[in-house]
Amino acid sequence: ALVYHLAVPKAFLQAGGLVNLPDNIYSFFPQQIEMLYLFALALGSDSLAQLTGLGVVFLLLFALWQYSKQKVGKSYAWLTPLIFISTPTFFSVASSAYVDLQAAAYVFLAFYAWENGCTRKQSSWFFLMTLFAGAAVATQITTVIVLPLAFLGLSIHGRTHKNTSQTAGQCLLLVLGSLLMLSPWLARNYFFTGNPLFFIDFLYLPINLIFFSELQSLSFDGQIGILYLLLLPALLGLRRESYPAVIVFLVLLVFWFVQMQTIHLLAPAFVFLSMLMVSGLKQLFQQNSTGKREKFFLTTVLALGLLFNTSLIMKEWFRIEPLSYLLNKENREQFLTRQINAYPIYQDANKMLTENDRVILIDMKNLGYLMNQPFHNDARAETLTEIIDKGVYAADIANRLQIRGINHALFNFDYVFGKDSALTFGEKAIFKNFLIQHGEQLSTKNGFLLYRFMLDFNSENQNKNSGFNFEGH
Known part of the structure; x- marks a missing residue:
């Protein structure tokens, strides 16, 4: 339950509408997902808000599976969502009423829609790309880099098909659509502060956290686990068709380095890294030059990486002991007293x-x-x-x-x-x-x-x- 993601909707509910919260800088950020949490809080409790966020995470995992099924086949498709959600920090925040994985879902769906628009030659997919790109920025302002990426994607498609007028129209639609998604929050900021982009000032305060981290720590904010490190060699098996996803991953990663370096904000970049690693693994397994020993080694590395990440997740699970609360062996106050010092x-x-x-x-x-x-x-x-x-x-x-x-x-x-x-x-x-x-x-x-x-x-x-x-x- 966070000061930003739940405290702001809670304040709006108590006031019966939008109110100015000048002492909470986060209240000036776009809050698309927080409004879903607001309805959940109004209808139930913070648990319902957590389930709402978890539902969007399941949408992301399903989309990853569906995309991978088309790209690498059913045999490997399940690996992509598994590798992603086995990351300890991502697993931890999936049901915690955050917005990071939800923003990652919108970023990935925007990319998925763009790729479908390019391959199926149906302009309606680019409309969906605009919708998802705008939703990503309206969910988490640090995903604003997705807009230049979307413009780049439209430009590449337009140059390939030599249709300048259509590309110009799609770019205009992207601008207008994104502004439409952001307009409620820009209008609110202008009304309360006189500056619709009031939240931009806060983005120049990087947290500068590092990779060697642990959950519930003062100095660090999460765990990546070892699986991504072990599977880096799989990227050597990528083919040319994976280059668009590689570009998106690299841009998101660089943007993360120059902005807020918190582990859970890596979710959009690691969505694409998960896809790329599974695609690379498939190519390595199918290459004739890869012998049985190499395939056995890759399989062993994958299994050990998953087991290690799972052990980190289970360690956190045993620390939390959620079953006592879920089975009504303790009330909410007792559970929170155990979890929050x-x-x-x-x-x-x-x-x-x-x-x-x-x-x-x-x-x-x-x-x-x-x-x-x-x-x-x-x-x-x-x-x-x-x-x-x-x-x-x-x-x-x-x-x-x-x-x-x-x-x-x-x-x-x-x-x-x-x-x-x-x-x-x-x-x-x-x-x-x-x-x-x-x-x-x-x-x-x-x-x-x-x-x-x-x-x-x-x-x-x-x-x-x-x-x-x-x-x-």
């Missing part, structure tokens, strides 16, 4: 705070959906850093917090004061001093702290009831 402190915050309060969530990941009271999501402590850097005195910090209407703070002690903190040594000392003078600790659970800021009292009175306790963290 911060859940107890969120429960305390929801009980202690009122709708007149406002809490700043300092580097609390994307769990704003769990917060029922007004909050400001400070994902990487940028707001706190800005407030501290403008003036080091506690009274000045208190004044700036009061102007923003923030009177509580919720944070992980290690994230704010530990070695991986986004704050400098000096900023840590300044914030600690502020908490001593203007903070009252309301609750501490699992290393998470909830503080009330006493902004209207003089420091002499505040020191009687406030303080900063390092013990137990």
Whole structure:
């Protein structure tokens, strides 16, 4: 349940319509899939929203199987969706109300439609390509690179068939169709901020995560597994007909490197990599020069890679233990308490705070959906850093917090004061001093702290009831 993908629809439902959420930068992004989650939340619960997202993932897997069946035959077609979904991170987010795999589905369907339009010579396929390309961008703005790729695909087809007027019309349709899909979100941003492209500014903040990663980590965001690495030699068996998919994969991969380098955002690129690897494997198996030993080796590598990825998935499965919840052996609160270390402190915050309060969530990941009271999501402590850097005195910090209407703070002690903190040594000392003078600790659970800021009292009175306790963290 994320601050972006579920918290924003939740806020819209509570308000009975679109509302401005200036403290949540993600609310200014296009939200096509989030609107599906909104209907799911209105009709049921967050579980129904997760099932909705999972349904689109199944559509992607079916499309991969269908495409591979046409390209490499039934015997190999099942490998493509299996290789893709066996990636631990992709398996993990498939039912987690994210939008990454859903965006990947639209990107792949756009490519599938383009290829059908080229081979079947039916212009209606290019209309579907426009629909899916626009839906991809309206789902996840980081897939905007699919639009130049679509223009390139139309240009290649037009040059091959020497039909300039038709190509111009298709390109115009792509522009208008994409704008139509994005128009609700552009209009909303213009209404609330005066800038329809307000979200573009956020795209210049790369996260710069790396491959050697682990799930549920502060430093990293997922696992790729070993299968893709083991199957890289299979790409040597690709034929000329696979070049369009190779180009799309390489462009998506390069775009990933220069934008937000989080593992789950690799999904669109790895959709095409899965197809290419299966196609290459088939060619290697069918080549006369490939002997029995080589075929046995390739089969063994494939099997071991799948087993290794499956072991990572099962390790995460046993960590989560979802059957206890699914079989009604524990309730939702008990399940979430086991899974989310911060859940107890969120429960305390929801009980202690009122709708007149406002809490700043300092580097609390994307769990704003769990917060029922007004909050400001400070994902990487940028707001706190800005407030501290403008003036080091506690009274000045208190004044700036009061102007923003923030009177509580919720944070992980290690994230704010530990070695991986986004704050400098000096900023840590300044914030600690502020908490001593203007903070009252309301609750501490699992290393998470909830503080009330006493902004209207003089420091002499505040020191009687406030303080900063390092013990137990």
